[in-house]
Amino acid sequence: MRNDSPIQPYLNLNGDSGVRGYAIGPQAIAVEFADGSVYLYTADSAGAEAIARMHELAREGRGLNTYINRYVRDAYAERLR
Known part of the structure; x- marks a missing residue:
């Protein structure tokens, strides 16, 4: 995943998320x-199933922050910003 991939706004349907945006790449999500911090999660760092679920939650606009806190909090590959 390239560092210049555009960040899409997160819908935040619950209204209380700590997530502002995301960028989906093959087997990765920033x-x-x-x-303002940006973390890159990859299939290698967090597992392919976790990345697939994070893709779903990001597109749905609900539950991504909770999922990260519960399951992959420190399983990021890199802090991008």
């Missing part, structure tokens, strides 16, 4: 948090 997540921008409310504090």
Whole structure:
């Protein structure tokens, strides 16, 4: 996944998410948090099933922050920002 992949706004349907945006790549997702930090999660770092679920939650606009906190919090490959 390229560092210049555009960040899509996260819908935040629950209205209380710590996630601001995301960029989906093959077997990866970059997540921008409310504090402006961006973390890259990959199939190698978090597991392919986790990345697939994060893709779904990001597109749905609900549950991504909770999922990250519960299952993959420190399983990021890299802090991009």
